[in-house]
Amino acid sequence: MKITPSLNKPAVNSIAPQRAGVPAPQNNAGATGKSAVDLSSTARHLSSLENSDNDINMERVQQIRDAIAAGELKVNPERIADSLLASARELLK
Numbered sequence: 001m002k003i004t005p006s007l008n009k010p011a012v013n014s015i016a017p018q019r020a021g022v023p024a025p026q027n028n029a030g031a032t033g034k035s036a037v038d039l040s041s042t043a044r045h046l047s048s049l050e051n052s053d054n055d056i057n058m059e060r061v062q063q064i065r066d067a068i069a070a071g072e073l074k075v076n077p078e079r080i081a082d083s084l085l086a087s088a089r090e091l092l093k
Contacts, residue, residue, distance in 0.1 A: 039047065049055075067073040 064073065
């Protein structure tokens with residue numbers, strides 16, 4: 001028995017895979033090969049935070065490292081718990 005490809009069915013390689021319920025992306029790049037992305041205000045804010053050089057106070061980090069190495073770091077579990085609860089409340093708003 002000889003199997004021949006059907007003329008009505010497209011070749012398997014020519015079909016782009018799609019997820020259920022998700023439309024296939026469209027190429028709006030045009031002739032230049034560039035595409036535009038419109039970010040939400042939240043995404044723009046997160047992007048600005050990512051590019052910030054003030055994120056880490058390296059002097060304070062070094063102080064904490066020195067205190068740990070010297071065995072002088074005092075952990076206040078009540079303060080940690082209060083901060084975690086405050087953070088959780090803020091996220092739930």
